[in-house]
Amino acid sequence: MPSLKTAVVGAGAWGTALADLLARNGHAVSLWAYESEVAQAIDEQHANPVFLPGFDLHPELRGSNDLPRTLEGAELVVLVMPTHVFREVLGKAAPHLPPGAAIVTCSKGIEGGTGFTMAQVAADVLAPEHRDHLAALSGPSFAKEVASGTPTAVTVGSERPEVAQKVQAAFAGPRFRVYTSRDIVGVELGGAVKNPLAIAAGMVAGLDLGHNAMSAMITRGLAEMTRLGLSLGADLATLAGLAGLGDLVLTCTGSLSRNRMVGTRLAKGETIEQITSSMRQVAEGVKNTTTILSLARRQGVEMPIIEVVQRVLAGETTPELALDELMTREPKPEHY
Ligand SMILES: NC(=O)C1=CN([C@@H]2O[C@H](COP(=O)(O)OP(=O)(O)OC[C@H]3O[C@@H](n4cnc5c(N)ncnc54)[C@H](O)[C@@H]3O)[C@@H](O)[C@H]2O)C=CC1
Numbered sequence: 001m002p003s004l005k006t007a008v009v010g011a012g013a014w015g016t017a018l019a020d021l022l023a024r025n026g027h028a029v030s031l032w033a034y035e036s037e038v039a040q041a042i043d044e045q046h047a048n049p050v051f052l053p054g055f056d057l058h059p060e061l062r063g064s065n066d067l068p069r070t071l072e073g074a075e076l077v078v079l080v081m082p083t084h085v086f087r088e089v090l091g092k093a094a095p096h097l098p099p100g101a102a103i104v105t106c107s108k109g110i111e112g113g114t115g116f117t118m119a120q121v122a123a124d125v126l127a128p129e130h131r132d133h134l135a136a137l138s139g140p141s142f143a144k145e146v147a148s149g150t151p152t153a154v155t156v157g158s159e160r161p162e163v164a165q166k167v168q169a170a171f172a173g174p175r176f177r178v179y180t181s182r183d184i185v186g187v188e189l190g191g192a193v194k195n196p197l198a199i200a201a202g203m204v205a206g207l208d209l210g211h212n213a214m215s216a217m218i219t220r221g222l223a224e225m226t227r228l229g230l231s232l233g234a235d236l237a238t239l240a241g242l243a244g245l246g247d248l249v250l251t252c253t254g255s256l257s258r259n260r261m262v263g264t265r266l267a268k269g270e271t272i273e274q275i276t277s278s279m280r281q282v283a284e285g286v287k288n289t290t291t292i293l294s295l296a297r298r299q300g301v302e303m304p305i306i307e308v309v310q311r312v313l314a315g316e317t318t319p320e321l322a323l324d325e326l327m328t329r330e331p332k333p334e335h336y
Pocket residue numbers: 010011012013014015016033034035051080081082083085089106107108109141142143144280281282283284
């Protein structure tokens with residue numbers, strides 16, 4: 001793979017881990033950070049003590065707080081902003097995107113109001129000549145594990161196979177396996193929907209409800225993800241793959257998940273305000289539960305687990321009552 005001039009936009013844990021991976025793959029990477037102190041630490045100390053503490057970053061990785069300079073001449077642009085600021089930051093980046101650059105979304109969520117995935121937001125914001133170069137990368141991938149170099153496999157979706165293959169080649173390495181897919185909607189939807197489901201799984205864990213309950217939560221969560229995905233044109237195989245089931249299992253069972261941790265803390269009696277005010281990192285499920293539910297209602301799709309998560313987050317019920325409520329819903333066939 002030839003070395004690509006690469007811009008990574010967003011220096012949270014995931015943007016930093018991906019930028020480091022791309023630099024290790026021999027690309028010339030510039031990482032834009034929203035906070036100037038984060039940009040400076042990346043550039044000068046080769047570290048991100050705020051969002052990815054404890055890792056030495058590649059010495060050639062450049063940090064910057066200047067978006068136009070970060071994007072100058074980029075052949076690959078990797079977008080990793082939290083979803084609630086995605087449109088705003090991309091709007092600022094748009095005039096500086098070089099023509100022909102592959103543009104990859106790596107954020108996991110659905111935009112409020114529009115119900116768009118992040119690649120759909122990008123298609124909405126960007127000039128028509130950029131739209132043919134869009135891709136989305138998603139799958140079971142905790143930033144800390146990717147930064148440690150433990151084996152990880154993800155999927156990159158694009159309507160254009162040549163774009164997916166370019167992105168695949170740029171990211172792939174002996175510890176980071178990348179599959180391609182034409183189903184960009186399915187790839188993005190899996191990553192978005194698993195976040196509120198991981199909050200539910202955290203509640204199951206926090207209440208010590210046992211392994212049976214966790215397995216039921218994951219499987220019925222997958223049913224909700226699948227119903228919504230199919231209604232939006234996603235492929236069943238994508239939802240059963242890395243970006244769907246794979247990421248759902250990881251975040252529902254992995255102690256590194258921020259969304260799962262939110263659910264566990266809710267179950268232990270903290271309020272959502274107490275939890276979010278104690279975190280600088282983003283747990284996308286907190287804001288995205290409502291955006292996903294609105295999308296589901298628009299599609300006429302039932303998502304009972306995500307509905308109770310929304311009511312717990314709104315303070316309308318407790319995790320105990322919410323989980324009881326799920327168990328006592330009207331009896332029905334498993335598949336309908
Ligand atoms: N951390 C992980 O393991 C993974 C995260 N993701 C996704 O990546 C996206 C980014 O998450 P992380 O990198 O983990 O972030 P993070 O939670 O580590 O850090 C928060 C990020 O938000 C940025 N930020 C806060 N306010 C901002 C504003 N007003 N404008 C622009 N940026 C602002 C911060 O600069 C920082 O980059 C999310 O959608 C997340 O779901 C996807 C896969 C793995």
